[in-house]
Amino acid sequence: MAAYLCRLHHIGLHVTNVDKIAYDLVAKFKFNLFAARLTEQSRQFAFRKGSAVFIVNERLNHPLHSLNGGVSSSQNSTSPQAQGLSEIYSHVFKVGDRSRNSDCRILYDVQRNYSVDTACNVCFEVKDVERSFRALRSQGCDFLVPPTNVEDDRGVVSYSVVKSIVGNVFHTLIDKTKYNGPFLPGFQEVENVTKNGARVEELSSCPITHFDHITYACPRKSTPDVMRWYEKHFGFQRFFIERNEDVNEGFVLDEEGIGLRLTAMEYWKCSESGVKLPFEDKKEPDCKFVIAESLPDQGRNQVDTFLEEHRGAGIQHVGLYTEDIVSTARSLSQAGVQFFSPPPAYYTEVGKQQEIVDAGHDPRLLSQQGILLDTDLRQDASDSLCHLTTPENKRYLLQVFTKPIFAEDTFFLELIERRGASGFGEGNIRALWRSVQAYMESEREKARTQSPENMTVQSGKS
Numbered sequence: 001m002a003a004y005l006c007r008l009h010h011i012g013l014h015v016t017n018v019d020k021i022a023y024d025l026v027a028k029f030k031f032n033l034f035a036a037r038l039t040e041q042s043r044q045f046a047f048r049k050g051s052a053v054f055i056v057n058e059r060l061n062h063p064l065h066s067l068n069g070g071v072s073s074s075q076n077s078t079s080p081q082a083q084g085l086s087e088i089y090s091h092v093f094k095v096g097d098r099s100r101n102s103d104c105r106i107l108y109d110v111q112r113n114y115s116v117d118t119a120c121n122v123c124f125e126v127k128d129v130e131r132s133f134r135a136l137r138s139q140g141c142d143f144l145v146p147p148t149n150v151e152d153d154r155g156v157v158s159y160s161v162v163k164s165i166v167g168n169v170f171h172t173l174i175d176k177t178k179y180n181g182p183f184l185p186g187f188q189e190v191e192n193v194t195k196n197g198a199r200v201e202e203l204s205s206c207p208i209t210h211f212d213h214i215t216y217a218c219p220r221k222s223t224p225d226v227m228r229w230y231e232k233h234f235g236f237q238r239f240f241i242e243r244n245e246d247v248n249e250g251f252v253l254d255e256e257g258i259g260l261r262l263t264a265m266e267y268w269k270c271s272e273s274g275v276k277l278p279f280e281d282k283k284e285p286d287c288k289f290v291i292a293e294s295l296p297d298q299g300r301n302q303v304d305t306f307l308e309e310h311r312g313a314g315i316q317h318v319g320l321y322t323e324d325i326v327s328t329a330r331s332l333s334q335a336g337v338q339f340f341s342p343p344p345a346y347y348t349e350v351g352k353q354q355e356i357v358d359a360g361h362d363p364r365l366l367s368q369q370g371i372l373l374d375t376d377l378r379q380d381a382s383d384s385l386c387h388l389t390t391p392e393n394k395r396y397l398l399q400v401f402t403k404p405i406f407a408e409d410t411f412f413l414e415l416i417e418r419r420g421a422s423g424f425g426e427g428n429i430r431a432l433w434r435s436v437q438a439y440m441e442s443e444r445e446k447a448r449t450q451s452p453e454n455m456t457v458q459s460g461k462s
């Protein structure tokens, strides 16, 4: 292994219009905008919920802005969404005098123009950036940013950015051990207070605590190379989604229109060097990585759609862990988040209904939010009670998936609540797959009927 990863620090998004995604993260997903960095050429906003942090990067000279009449989105903040956001954070838009920020680089990330909005940076804390850089480079890794220091009066942070083997995914490796400021040098804190003086945090009650997993959509047959890359460079280890999963094949769902191969991996947080993490008793929540590939025989599917619309492999979705999925999904959907729902029959199937009731849930409440429930059939050897089938010692997994959050059919978020289950529910994946397939088909049908060709035909008929 070349780099010892201590923990996931943040996930970076690159977008052409930060207002829209900022509005969605704050007003709909209940994240707090807590830090911002504005320069004449870029805006970087940081959003937090529990320990889950997104940094959204926007470059103001992106070619798409010129397509919109040469007006950058930040100058054109009159959209209802931008107005809504500035209502909440009236003071953010005054943060720092942009012209004072002479360093116009995007910090802690790469400076790239993507043709579509994308989630493409997974930033890890490491203990020694220079050492990780040298070790990874000697193993042949490509670096987009060499070790770089950024400092302010609270200390210094070093980072570098390495290209991964997956599409446009980069990893910022960051060392904050010599920094005692609230976030990162160069960012200014944003006070979470509304115009009426209420704390923004108090406005939300959904207990999202951390990133549970990150799923990559990858081309067919690329999984072994991706696995090897993460094992060799970051010491990731295989995580078996299912007890009987084949080491080489991964977890395969190949049936009636579902063609999916999933392989999961996890990393060891500074474990080699015996570093103690600040979570002495409580194990720090870890974030798994899932590689999703589509299989050839079951027709076009959501992984293929991602690869096409994203123009290559990348982060397909991020799972947000919540301690109460029912209240979180309710609160988010009331705020306007759109979730995929399985067919209503899912909740009335005899076996499923009983499974939900056994898990202590009300099928009606789950169906209102489209929440899927699966019983984990994996049991540890240490699970002495595993032969008993009482509801108390079964493990459950609850999940609900949002519709894509960018304009393209690409990146989405997921809410996940684990009741002892550590894998990914096979039944949930099936149900999700079907609901996404149905959505994609209806979108395609909509696009087909709205195409100018069809309009002519329709108007000709009437």
Ligand SMILES: O=C(O)C(=O)Cc1ccc(O)cc1
Residues within 6 Å of the ligand: 213, 215, 262, 290, 292, 302, 303, 319, 414, 424, 425, 429, 432, 433
């Ligand atoms: O269940 C999850 O969250 C997964 O990550 C598995 C998965 C991966 C890709 C899909 O298109 C659908 C499901």
